[in-house]
Amino acid sequence: MLRGRPTPKEEATDVRFGSYADIDECIRQGNGDEQPNDLPLSPTAQAFYRSGPTLWQRYTSFWLTSLLNRIAFFVIPVVAALIPVVGFALSIYRWLYIRRLTRPERSTPGQ
Numbered sequence: 001m002l003r004g005r006p007t008p009k010e011e012a013t014d015v016r017f018g019s020y021a022d023i024d025e026c027i028r029q030g031n032g033d034e035q036p037n038d039l040p041l042s043p044t045a046q047a048f049y050r051s052g053p054t055l056w057q058r059y060t061s062f063w064l065t066s067l068l069n070r071i072a073f074f075v076i077p078v079v080a081a082l083i084p085v086v087g088f089a090l091s092i093y094r095w096l097y098i099r100r101l102t103r104p105e106r107s108t109p110g111q
Helices: 008-029 042-053 055-059 060-102
Strands: none
Touching: 042 060
Protein backbone atom coordinates (compact mmCIF):
# COMPACT_ATOMS: atom_id res chain seq x y z
CA MET A 1 0.00 0.00 0.00
CA LEU A 2 1.51 3.31 -1.05
CA ARG A 3 0.98 6.38 1.06
CA GLY A 4 1.38 9.93 -0.14
CA ARG A 5 1.96 11.47 3.27
CA PRO A 6 3.76 10.19 6.36
CA THR A 7 1.72 9.31 9.41
CA PRO A 8 1.72 11.69 12.39
CA LYS A 9 3.96 9.26 14.27
CA GLU A 10 6.54 9.31 11.46
CA GLU A 11 6.39 13.11 11.34
CA ALA A 12 6.91 13.30 15.10
CA THR A 13 9.93 11.00 14.84
CA ASP A 14 11.48 13.13 12.12
CA VAL A 15 10.84 16.31 14.09
CA ARG A 16 12.27 14.76 17.24
CA PHE A 17 15.52 13.68 15.55
CA GLY A 18 15.79 17.02 13.79
CA SER A 19 15.14 19.01 16.96
CA TYR A 20 17.86 17.09 18.83
CA ALA A 21 20.33 18.09 16.13
CA ASP A 22 19.17 21.74 16.28
CA ILE A 23 19.39 21.90 20.07
CA ASP A 24 22.85 20.39 20.08
CA GLU A 25 23.99 22.81 17.38
CA CYS A 26 22.80 25.78 19.46
CA ILE A 27 24.53 24.45 22.57
CA ARG A 28 27.79 23.82 20.71
CA GLN A 29 27.79 27.34 19.26
CA GLY A 30 27.16 28.84 22.67
CA ASN A 31 24.31 31.19 21.70
CA GLY A 32 23.57 33.83 24.34
CA ASP A 33 23.35 32.60 27.90
CA GLU A 34 23.83 28.92 27.15
CA GLN A 35 27.03 27.23 28.21
CA PRO A 36 28.75 24.99 25.64
CA ASN A 37 28.50 21.31 26.42
CA ASP A 38 31.85 20.08 27.77
CA LEU A 39 30.82 16.43 27.81
CA PRO A 40 32.25 14.32 24.99
CA LEU A 41 29.80 12.82 22.53
CA SER A 42 29.55 9.09 22.13
CA PRO A 43 30.60 7.63 18.75
CA THR A 44 26.94 6.87 17.99
CA ALA A 45 25.92 10.48 18.61
CA GLN A 46 28.83 11.74 16.51
CA ALA A 47 27.78 9.48 13.63
CA PHE A 48 24.18 10.70 13.93
CA TYR A 49 25.15 14.37 13.83
CA ARG A 50 27.63 13.80 11.01
CA SER A 51 25.38 11.78 8.67
CA GLY A 52 21.82 12.03 10.02
CA PRO A 53 19.56 9.08 10.81
CA THR A 54 20.59 5.66 9.58
CA LEU A 55 18.90 3.90 6.68
CA TRP A 56 16.89 1.75 9.08
CA GLN A 57 15.72 4.84 11.03
CA ARG A 58 14.59 6.58 7.85
CA TYR A 59 12.50 3.74 6.41
CA THR A 60 11.31 1.66 9.37
CA SER A 61 9.53 2.28 12.64
CA PHE A 62 11.44 2.69 15.89
CA TRP A 63 10.71 -0.79 17.26
CA LEU A 64 11.83 -2.44 14.01
CA THR A 65 14.98 -0.33 13.88
CA SER A 66 15.82 -1.30 17.45
CA LEU A 67 15.16 -4.98 16.69
CA LEU A 68 17.34 -4.92 13.57
CA ASN A 69 20.18 -3.24 15.46
CA ARG A 70 20.02 -5.85 18.21
CA ILE A 71 19.89 -8.70 15.71
CA ALA A 72 22.90 -7.34 13.86
CA PHE A 73 24.76 -6.85 17.14
CA PHE A 74 24.02 -10.33 18.51
CA VAL A 75 23.37 -12.76 15.65
CA ILE A 76 26.28 -11.90 13.36
CA PRO A 77 29.01 -12.65 15.97
CA VAL A 78 27.20 -15.83 17.07
CA VAL A 79 27.04 -17.12 13.49
CA ALA A 80 30.68 -16.20 12.96
CA ALA A 81 31.63 -18.15 16.09
CA LEU A 82 29.55 -21.19 15.09
CA ILE A 83 31.18 -21.65 11.68
CA PRO A 84 34.41 -23.21 13.05
CA VAL A 85 32.43 -25.22 15.63
CA VAL A 86 30.26 -26.78 12.92
CA GLY A 87 33.33 -27.61 10.83
CA PHE A 88 34.98 -29.27 13.82
CA ALA A 89 31.80 -31.23 14.63
CA LEU A 90 31.56 -32.49 11.05
CA SER A 91 35.15 -33.70 11.08
CA ILE A 92 34.56 -35.57 14.37
CA TYR A 93 31.38 -37.14 12.94
CA ARG A 94 33.25 -38.22 9.81
CA TRP A 95 36.05 -39.72 11.92
CA LEU A 96 33.58 -41.66 14.07
CA TYR A 97 31.75 -42.95 10.98
CA ILE A 98 34.94 -44.12 9.27
CA ARG A 99 36.18 -45.67 12.52
CA ARG A 100 32.97 -47.66 12.83
CA LEU A 101 33.23 -48.92 9.24
CA THR A 102 36.89 -49.95 9.47
CA ARG A 103 36.71 -51.52 12.93
CA PRO A 104 36.96 -55.30 12.75
CA GLU A 105 34.03 -57.35 13.99
CA ARG A 106 34.48 -58.52 17.53
CA SER A 107 33.78 -62.15 18.02
CA THR A 108 31.99 -63.26 21.12
CA PRO A 109 33.88 -65.57 23.46
CA GLY A 110 32.99 -69.15 22.82
CA GLN A 111 32.75 -68.95 19.06
